[in-house]
Amino acid sequence: MSRHALALVLLSALSVLAFSRAGAVDAPASAVAEATQPSAVETPRPEGAMVASAATRVLGPQTFNPPKLNMTLISGAGDIVDAFDLVDGLTFFLYYSASCPHCQHVAPEVARLAKALDGKVAFVGVGSGSNSVGELAEFKETYGLPFDSYKDYTRRFARDNNATSTPQLLLVRPTADGGFESLGEWRPLAGGLVLLAEIKARVALGENPFSAFRAGELHGSNACGGCHEQELRSWGLTHHSIAYWTLFEDEDADKPECVSCHVTGLGTPGGFAMDEPHSPLAEVGCEACHGAGGPHVPGARVSATAAKDVCVTCHDADHSVRFSVERALPHINHFNPTAFDPIAFRAAREDLVDGKAPRPMTAFPEGKNLGDDACTDCHKAEAKAHRKNPHSAAMKTLASRSSTKDMACIGCHSVEKTTPAETPKDFHDQGVGCESCHGPGEQHVAEGGGTENIVGLGESCPVCVVEAICTRCHTPEQDPDWDLEKALELSKHR
Numbered sequence: 001m002s003r004h005a006l007a008l009v010l011l012s013a014l015s016v017l018a019f020s021r022a023g024a025v026d027a028p029a030s031a032v033a034e035a036t037q038p039s040a041v042e043t044p045r046p047e048g049a050m051v052a053s054a055a056t057r058v059l060g061p062q063t064f065n066p067p068k069l070n071m072t073l074i075s076g077a078g079d080i081v082d083a084f085d086l087v088d089g090l091t092f093f094l095y096y097s098a099s100c101p102h103c104q105h106v107a108p109e110v111a112r113l114a115k116a117l118d119g120k121v122a123f124v125g126v127g128s129g130s131n132s133v134g135e136l137a138e139f140k141e142t143y144g145l146p147f148d149s150y151k152d153y154t155r156r157f158a159r160d161n162n163a164t165s166t167p168q169l170l171l172v173r174p175t176a177d178g179g180f181e182s183l184g185e186w187r188p189l190a191g192g193l194v195l196l197a198e199i200k201a202r203v204a205l206g207e208n209p210f211s212a213f214r215a216g217e218l219h220g221s222n223a224c225g226g227c228h229e230q231e232l233r234s235w236g237l238t239h240h241s242i243a244y245w246t247l248f249e250d251e252d253a254d255k256p257e258c259v260s261c262h263v264t265g266l267g268t269p270g271g272f273a274m275d276e277p278h279s280p281l282a283e284v285g286c287e288a289c290h291g292a293g294g295p296h297v298p299g300a301r302v303s304a305t306a307a308k309d310v311c312v313t314c315h316d317a318d319h320s321v322r323f324s325v326e327r328a329l330p331h332i333n334h335f336n337p338t339a340f341d342p343i344a345f346r347a348a349r350e351d352l353v354d355g356k357a358p359r360p361m362t363a364f365p366e367g368k369n370l371g372d373d374a375c376t377d378c379h380k381a382e383a384k385a386h387r388k389n390p391h392s393a394a395m396k397t398l399a400s401r402s403s404t405k406d407m408a409c410i411g412c413h414s415v416e417k418t419t420p421a422e423t424p425k426d427f428h429d430q431g432v433g434c435e436s437c438h439g440p441g442e443q444h445v446a447e448g449g450g451t452e453n454i455v456g457l458g459e460s461c462p463v464c465v466v467e468a469i470c471t472r473c474h475t476p477e478q479d480p481d482w483d484l485e486k487a488l489e490l491s492k493h494r
């Protein structure tokens, strides 16, 4: 997939939100208000307050305009049939185009759904007017659809049912007065939403809606977000929601050893697969923390709190600086305010995708920078190596440009004594020092050493941890030829 295509997918991601807004009936105002209250700042977990804010919409009754089925279609055998004649009790209409990539993408999910509901719900494929009957037959064959498709040769099915894009899924049922009612509309039908369609059908059949969750299988964040709107929105503003993109941007998305922690379920059955970059599992999604199906697989309830134990499987010492669950949780809290209007929400998401969102976890420990002299006694070898390194000459370099008093330069060429540094006097004059890379040493020195009070970079994953520290100064403007591997080699303590 091209960078452009993936960027578009990312920005239009959270398609459930788009879907729920485009739905025929908006959420009850009360549900929206409930979903957007930032009350959680004081109470991190108001019991059930925002849980499944949108669930009523998926589980409960909804009103849609009645479907229009008063038109003819052509069957694969060339017969002209009335669309309403194809309705057989509870019926799904899949409207699609054989050449549309989104349709090809959801086709296997629809095929699975049709098999799961076999004998209980009828399925009818409607191909857009631009398809030949041959193309529709080939699509059925390729994706194993267990039902027939008809061509919308008059294009009236599309026009009368507001089918401005493909694919779409409609759930209809005959009414007592001889007409039809619509029980659900998924337009566009994005990956993962098929689960919501199944839930709706199971409700209509009087079955347990949660029996739609498949034990041991991953469903994707979109599916969860259909009922958990606030959780989906807050997640959509965390780095977890772009973890695969991060690798893609750096051209590391083809390395399974990297991808494993940056997606959901690599190497597990039904989990992310290396050759499916547009999979809804191409991020650290809901199920990476809550397990396959979350708490909803019948008979397999897991508490939400259990997700706290999962963090360190990815945030281990090598891949996260000074990680602690307590320090990290507030940054991924589902109750964080997201009640922006659609434009502000998109802007916040764009900032995240563009790498402009803050990264609070890579922040250094609290305390003062003491300067290199405070380290030399105990770290003679590193100090000796450091003196030969260009970093220690960074202020001399500024002197050669008569810029040692220029606040626009000092920040990257030395270490500050006091924060916030306001004048040149607020900096040590030893160049880029130990604490530029290892963080303030005040606590570490007071305690006579230690590993929890200083950022040790020794065993860390260079790209996950170290690079973020270097690139605060080695920005694209200052160092256009930056190459992490080479730079690390040149700045080793030896």
Ligand code: HEC
Residues within 6 Å of the ligand: 051, 052, 055, 058, 059, 199, 209, 219, 220, 223, 224, 225, 226, 227, 228, 286, 287, 290, 292, 293, 294, 295, 296, 302, 303, 304, 305
């Ligand atoms: C059909 C709507 C629906 C879908 C889809 C859905 N949920 Fe839920 N979820 C609910 C409802 C309703 C509750 C609150 C009632 C309950 O706890 O069962 C809930 C509760 C939860 C809880 C809190 C459980 C607890 O013990 O506090 C978690 C976690 C959760 N869901 C995760 C998920 C994940 C992950 C997915 C996707 C795999 C998902 N949900 C999909 C409706 C849904």
Ligand code: HEC
Residues within 6 Å of the ligand: 239, 240, 242, 243, 244, 246, 247, 260, 261, 262, 263, 284, 288, 289, 307, 308, 309, 310, 311, 312, 313, 314, 315, 325, 328, 329, 331, 332, 358, 359, 360, 361, 362
């Ligand atoms: C499947 C692996 C995985 C799991 C499980 C996981 N994370 Fe992450 N987390 C990541 C990755 C990868 C990133 C970086 C994503 C990026 O920037 O592209 C990240 C980023 C973060 C960030 C933002 C980092 C920053 O610099 O500020 C926070 C905060 C965070 N995770 C907290 C948590 C917490 C809390 C948990 C457990 C409840 C958790 N994570 C579970 C993989 C994971």
Ligand code: HEC
Residues within 6 Å of the ligand: 246, 247, 250, 252, 255, 257, 258, 259, 260, 261, 262, 313, 314, 315, 316, 319, 320, 321, 323, 359, 361, 362, 461, 463, 464, 465, 468
């Ligand atoms: C064991 C799990 C794990 C593996 C394996 C892993 N990562 Fe990460 N990665 C993380 C976590 C966790 C974070 C978030 C760190 C934080 O902010 O605290 C992260 C963050 C990152 C970041 C964002 C750094 C930033 O601050 O901008 C990049 C880039 C990255 N990883 C690339 C890679 C590459 C490339 C590989 C393979 C060489 C890789 N990761 C392998 C877990 C992992």
Ligand code: HEC
Residues within 6 Å of the ligand: 044, 045, 048, 049, 050, 051, 052, 221, 224, 225, 228, 231, 232, 233, 235, 240, 284, 285, 286, 287, 288, 289, 290, 304, 305, 307, 308, 332, 334, 335
């Ligand atoms: C990085 C890990 C992580 C990810 C990703 C994640 N969650 Fe959670 N979630 C948690 C943790 C941890 C808690 C429990 C917080 C607590 O108990 O303080 C939680 C709590 C919940 C709850 C119960 C509290 C509430 O919000 O009402 C629900 C429901 C939930 N998550 C759903 C989701 C859904 C849906 C997604 C995906 C859109 C998701 N989570 C993604 C870690 C995660």
Ligand code: HEC
Residues within 6 Å of the ligand: 370, 371, 372, 374, 375, 376, 377, 378, 379, 434, 435, 438, 440, 441, 442, 444, 445, 448, 449, 450, 451, 452, 454, 455, 456, 457, 458
């Ligand atoms: C009183 C002696 C002492 C002083 C002064 C001292 N250190 Fe250390 N430092 C240690 C010891 C001992 C360790 C090894 C801790 C261990 O491995 O348990 C250590 C470890 C480290 C580590 C590796 C941490 C890790 O996670 O592996 C770094 C980085 C470090 N020091 C940087 C500094 C810096 C920067 C300064 C100056 C601000 C400094 N030290 C001053 C004694 C000292």
Ligand code: HEC
Residues within 6 Å of the ligand: 390, 391, 393, 394, 395, 397, 398, 411, 412, 413, 414, 432, 436, 437, 466, 469, 470, 471, 472, 473, 474, 479, 486, 487, 488, 490, 491
């Ligand atoms: C506080 C800002 C700062 C940080 C953090 C920083 N550098 Fe530098 N770096 C500089 C400056 C300034 C120079 C130029 C020094 C001079 O020549 O005067 C430099 C020069 C270098 C050079 C030699 C010039 C070159 O590009 O070939 C290497 C290699 C290097 N840095 C690698 C790193 C690595 C690796 C990290 C992270 C582990 C890092 N730097 C972190 C500011 C920084």
Ligand code: HEC
Residues within 6 Å of the ligand: 397, 398, 401, 403, 406, 408, 409, 410, 411, 412, 413, 472, 473, 474, 475, 478, 479, 480
């Ligand atoms: C955002 C951080 C940053 C700022 C601000 C900054 N520098 Fe640098 N500077 C660097 C880094 C990183 C290098 C090493 C890059 C390299 O050598 O490739 C460097 C290298 C240099 C060099 C040696 C290499 C060369 O290009 O000749 C000089 C001279 C220099 N800087 C002067 C300045 C002056 C003067 C200012 C203020 C106007 C300034 N710098 C502001 C980060 C910065």
Ligand code: HEC
Residues within 6 Å of the ligand: 372, 375, 376, 379, 382, 383, 386, 391, 432, 433, 434, 435, 436, 437, 438, 456, 457, 458, 459, 466, 491, 492, 493
């Ligand atoms: C440009 C960034 C940078 C500067 C400046 C820097 N270090 Fe380091 N330091 C690193 C990196 C990267 C590593 C891990 C890779 C390595 O061992 O070279 C490291 C590793 C270490 C370690 C752990 C070695 C181990 O075997 O685990 C210690 C101790 C340390 N540095 C101390 C210092 C001291 C003391 C200074 C100042 C005299 C200093 N560092 C200056 C980047 C830096």
